Structures are given as C-alpha cells and as structure tokens.
Amino acid sequence: MLSLQTMEINAKYNPAEVEDKWYAYWLKNRCFHSEPDSREPYTIVIPPPNVTGILHMGHVLNNTLNDVLIRKARMDGKNACWVPGTDHASIATESKVVARLAEKGIHKEDLTREEFLKYAWEWKEEHGGIILQQLRKLGASCDWDRTRFTMEPELSDAVTATFVYFYKKGLIYHGYRMVNWDPVAHTAISDDEVIHRDTKSHFYHLRYFIADADGKPTKEFLTIATTRPETIMADAAICVNPADERYHYLRGKKVLIPLINRAIPVIEDDYVEMDFGTGCLKVTPAHDAHDYEIGQRHDLPILEILDDDGRLNEKAQILVGEDRFVARKHIVKLLEDAGNLVKIEEYISPVGYSERTDAVIEPKLSKQWFLKLEGLAKAALESVESGNIKLIPEKYRNVYRHWMENAHDWCISRQLWWGQRIPAWYLPDGSVVVEETAEKALEAARAIDPSITASQLKQDEDVLDTWFSSWLWPISVFDPKRPGHPRHKPNRDLSYYYPTSDLVTGPDIIFFWVARMVMAGDEFMKDVPFRNVYFTGIVRDKLGRKMSKTLGNSPDPLVLIEKYGADSVRLGMLLCASAGNDILYDESQVEQGRNFCAKIWNAWRLVNGWRVEEKGRQPESARVAVKWFDGLLSRTIVTVEDHYRKFRINDALMAIYKLFWDDYCSTYLELVKPAYGEGVDGYTFDATVSFFDKMLKLIHPVMPFITEELWQSMAERRPGETIMYERTPVAGPYDSEYLAEFDKARQIVAGVRAVRAQKQIAPKEGLKLCLEGDVQPEMLPVIAKSANISEFVDSCSGASVSFIVGTVKCSIPLEGLVDTSQERAKVEAELEHQRKFLAGVRAKLGNQNFVAHAPQAVVDNEKKKEADALARIEALEASLKAL
C-alpha cells in the first residue's frame, strides 16, 4: 500500500510548469521509444502534417485521439509505437516558397531547378518541423527517434522504386490526356484535388452566321449557348443532335466564328441534348473535356488558345495576353457591338476549383503520367468488404466502395520542382527508359542505342504527386527498401510493427490517402496497412461554421494550451468528439477541462491532508462506502473498456469523468471524510488512496500531465518511473445488487436534502427519519452521515413531510413546519399519478395478447410494477390519513 505523504501541494494547479517538466522527463527517460520485442505491438503512424504547417484545431483533435489510443495501449501492456513525421506537401509547400521568394523580388521563372530547390530546402529547414514541436506541447507521446519526412532520401528512393515497379508492371503509362490544370500553381492535378462548387455565372446566347460557299456570311444564323464566350476562337465545330430535325437543314454547312470569322463545320453527335440550351453546342476540343471527346470522334483539329497562366495566346487572334476572366468580359462587349450577342441568362453551374490554390481549374490537354487503378482498387475494396479493415463509423464503407468501384486512372505527375522527380529519361530519339537511378537509366538506354552518353539523356522535368509518397507511409517509415522491391525481405521493424493497428484521420482524405494506403499495402505487403480506421469529424465553431483563417474563428491551440493547459484542451476536445460527427468547438469545453483538473487536484489535496490513525476504528459508513466504491470502480472499468473497444472515446471519458466527480468526490469522499479535527482510520485511508491511484491511471491517456504530477507526488518513485508504464486497472468482481441498494440510499439522501432545501433547514441541523419499506440496515449509517439524520424512528404519527423512493416511504417529522394543506395537495397529486400508472399497467396485464406473446420476464416485470404501484398507493393513502 502507498505510504502516507506529508508533502505540501500547491493550492492551485499550475499546468504550464507541470507540463514542461514531465514532458522533459518522459523524453529524458525515453518513455516514448519502442523497439521490437516479445510483447504484442500496437502501432500508429501519424497522418503526416505538412512540413511547413502550423498546428490547428483539427490537428489537436486528431493527435489527441491518437495519443489517447497509444497511451491506453501502452498501459495495457502492449509495445506501443507511434511514428511521427511530416509530409513534403509538394503543391502547398512549393506555392509557399514561391510566394516567399516573390516577397523578396525573386521569381521562380528566373531560377534554375537547383537554385529553387536550394531555397525550398532552406525554407524547410527553417520552418519544417515546427508543427512537431507543437505536438510536444500537446503531450503527444510519439517515438521521436523514428521521425520521418516523406522527402528524406530513403523515403524518396522508395517512391522512385515504386514508380519503376509499377511502370515495369505496365500500370504506369505516359500519355496525352485532358487533365485538370491549375493555372496558379502551374501544374496538373488529380481529379480528387478538384472541388466542384455551384457558381453563379452567365449563359451567353451567341449568334453564329452561316457561311456561303465562299465562306462569306449569309443572313442566316444559328444560336448557341455557352458559359465560356472567351473560348470561341478555339471552336472547331458546332454540334447538334442527329435526331434534331430543327437543324437538319444545316447538314454539310459551315458557320463562322463571330469576331474572327473562321469557318467551322456543323457536325452531329448524340452527346448533344436537344432540349438543353438551344440544342447547338460549340465544340472546343482544347478547352473542354467533353468537347475533346467529341473532337476525337469527329477528327476535329485542336487549337489551344490559353497559355499555362490561363491567358489568351496569339492563336486567339484577339484579346491576346488577357486573363481568361478579363477576356470574358471584354469579348461579351465585342460580341454585343458586333451584333452577335442574343441574350445573357443568369446561370448557376458547377465549376471546378483547385483544392490547393482555389483557382478555377482549366481543362487542358497535356502529356502526363498516369497509374491505372482498376486492379489495385478491386483488391483494396475487398480488404474493407471482407472486414479485414474496419471503418468507424461504418457509413464510410459506402463512400469507400463507391470510390473504389469508380476509380479513374490517377494522374501522378506534377509540373513542380518540390517533390520526387519522375525517374524517366528520354533518349534523343524520344524513346524513354524508366529506372531507379541515372546510372541504370544510362545502362538501359545503351541497350537501345550503345552510343548514348549520359549527357544525351534528359530526365523528365516533372515530380510526383505528394500522395504517391504518402501512400507508402505505413511501410516506408519502417523499411523504405520494401516498396517497389517485392523481393526485399522486410526488416525487423517492418515485420514487427506492420500492419499498424489503428489509423485516426479525417474523412476528407479517405480517397487521397486511406484508400491508396490500402492499395500500396496490398501490393507490397500482401496485407492491410491497418486494422481500424477511425474517422474524426471536422472541427467547427459553435455556430457550426468551418474554422477558417478568413473568418477568424479558429483559435490558436498553443494560446489555449498556455491559458488552460494541454490536459484541459485535450479533454475539451474529446468531450464532444463522437466518431464521424463534426465537432462543435467552444472554449467553454476547455474551461470544463480546466475545472476537471482543478477537481482532481483538490480531491488529492483533501486526501493528502488527512491525519491517519493506523489503528483507528473504521466507521460503519466508511466501511460501506469503501465496499460500494470498490464495486462501482470495477463496474465502470468494464464499461470503459467496452467503450474503448468500440472506439467510443468520449463515452469512455464521460464514464470516468462522472465516476471521479459525482461518485468519488461528491459521494465517496463526503462519506469517508473524517469529522473536523479527527483522523481517518488506516484501512479507509489506504482504500481511498488506492481508488485515487486507479482513477489516475484511468484518466492518464486523456490527461497525461496532471495524472503524472499527482501520481509522482503520491509516493516515493524510483528514478525514471512513470505512470505511463503503469498497468490499466483491472475490474474485480462486483455485486450489482449492492450497488443498486446503495443507489437507493443515495436517492433517499437526495430526498431528504430536497426537503431541507424546500423547508430551508440548514444542513447542520439533524433530522429524524422514518423509513417504511425495504432498506438494507447497512445503508442506514450512509444515509445518516450524508443526510445528517440524528435518529431513525419507527413510526411517524405527527405532522411530517414524506416522499417515496422505489417502494420505500420516507417521512421526516417536522412539527410546526408542515403546511398540511400544501402537503396534502402534493400527496394527492402523487396519488393521482400513481393510480393512472397502475391503470396503465393493469390494462397491459389485462390484454390477453400481451400475456400470451410477451416473454415471461416482461410479464413478470409488469406484475412487479403493479405490486409496487399498489404499495406506493397504500403508503400515500396512509400519509393522507395522517395529515
């Protein structure tokens, strides 16, 4: 048993001082570090934040959950390993670097690739990893020795090898395709990085005059409707539906593009909807994905009039150099002046925006690298369908399935410099070799043409999509040699830690990351990358708005931590974090966390301050309290474990919270608390301290700092000892009936207190109490102490106030304080209610169908209800008579 400490503790808990102290202690003692051993592993890889990112509330939620899981596993005796790291985030980082350089007057276009990368690495060294420092403030127990970065040499090699592997397998190809072009970031992006938003725009109806045989305009015209008048110069045809009789007369005719008077044919294709717009579609193969398809079918020329910035080029002939949106305004005016504008309609249509830069996506034809996903997706779908991976909450299975069944080829090349460069080398004749290194590429090239020299080989200028490295994360953090090299035997770490246990992440990256990790796991490990995926919600403000910089509704977590302490922030975040639901964050939740810290702190101050009389007699009320709380603690542990198993972290937390606050502090401590000036007996004290110790261990995964601080102060600890490696308390046997009896006693106490409040009787004033009905004698001392009962009397003939708990009639004789008529009215109202209740129960029991169909236990329960109601009615009638 823990020895008595006489150490003075501060009246107030000071998180700032305590948190830094213990985090340093944990680091010094390498408490977070894990090495493979004979224990069962429990592994989490962090969803790597952007290397130049700053901690926001979403990170707080995610990493708190991760930390709770990892600390819980550690205390459950598993070998817990949480691998931290950062993501190079190619677009996001590159655009930050570009912006930063622009501030200094340096433009990316003026730099060589090497010069730019030098700046980028400098920036990374300077700002990279700030977020990892911030995670330490939150208390994250990551194994920092294992910190990884997706662009460190070893991990980049893994990415390169993966590319080569899939290329040689025939799953990666290079081809001209219509891709999503981001004119701000100057790169292609994948379909998943495009966000479609309904956007207010206009529908312009334009008049195209029909050309005569010489290509001169006639008086006849047709009208097309478009949202993009600035692209008419790139039109290759006008298309109508072959079934549309209105336009049959146009067969074989040509029309003239307004303003530039270039003649284009009228063609027919089923794609055109007859009843949409005017039924005439302008076909612009270079600047619209559909039009490109139509163009392919009809062998139309492709004329690109937009440059990489989204500005019109000289091929447009007019408005050259203008931005596409500026040009749109101008061309409308020109069309109007030329008499080609029929009308403008208000129109709302979905427009694609870049996830990163928010620029309007421009469909653009370009040569890119793609990965075929069909086969990979099929296998990855199976992992979830079969239950090898569980998604929590389950509703995400549908989302996941839908994406997997419709997965398009993945555009993996990006026209950026910050990232893993594509390991493809071009020979002077245009043929390509794909190898892991320049040396191997040269070798391969020489197999084609022995005269090739190294300087003649040109490496592809593009880099790979960031997610093409993140999808290897659960493998490459342990053994970077494995991805792309199926014959490489997994090293000790990978064999031990893979598959990881749980993944906690936001649903917004289910396709970007989660799905693709499953594919990579399947391909390179023939096993899932994790067992469970817990999807958090999005953190919103209390009005339900997404947190954003522009709204200014996103608090800085570090400021919160400084103000309230990390434990409070963690608790505040978890209180409202049921899986899959959005989190409505409000600072009052963090205040609640702080209040809980104070409660724990003060409870220990109380117990710590008791004078212990080792040989003192244990009062009966204390004996009962200890027996009760011991049972309740066991029952709660069972509940909490069940919640954890189901990833119901906030329910687990609430169960512990209430156990500590309502049961331990408000009820238990009040019962065992020695009278003023007296000491506490040794047995009660030991039990009280032991309960406290167990509850600290239950709370520790959620609130690591205050629990360590108090646990350390409870007894002399060995150097390096920590609550982190204590074992989760185990539930012992408990007697549910005893707990129920105690609850009944608590309700009687509450009843007495209510009478006191109502009659304004001070708690100090002892009362008499008459209990009629089934109350265990053991509970009397508990009731006496908690409700300040000076005497239990057998009968209560005079004026009294009464209430009923279950079937126990409780009466407090209160000569002179009872308002008879008021009391009578109260009893009558209750009587009325009970009679109605009885009538309801009897109606049920009188129903032959019910008695015949319902299970016996349910019928018996109804009979018990009937009997109880009768007993209460009898008691109430007696009270009424006495009044």
Added chain:
RNA sequence: GGAAGUUUAGCUCAGCUGGUUUAGAGCACCUGCCUUACAAGCAGGGGGUCAUUGGUUCGAAUCCAAUAAUUUCCACCA
C-alpha cells in the same frame, strides 16, 4: 442529377438485440449556500408529443415506408 447520413431538452449528443415503474448525459438555465479540498465549487430544481404521417407488433424513440428539413460525398450537360 445520383448516393449516404442526420432529425431525441435551449445547445451538443447517448439511447446497442423493440419491453426496466415518469426517455438519459454533459453544458447552459433557475433557486439556495463563501459548509474547515474545490464559488473553476456545493446542494436542490425546471425543461422533451423522441421531425411529420402511416404501417408492422401484445408492445415502437428503437423496425418498415412515405413526406419534410438538413449535412456530406460523388457527378464533365454546354
């Protein structure tokens, strides 16, 4: 346009396999207390036609259907 989810107290949510006396919790609210751990607290209290309608059933917050509201995901109708 397609799909999925949600709807229970002022707010945020539990309520799992339909049955447990009057549907729960946290926060907020009201009343009374500075009672010798804690006013960041203690004690007590009020508050819900379980979105609507219909169905299944002896019995529905719970299962089914429709409707409404709302959220999210997917989707290239110019």
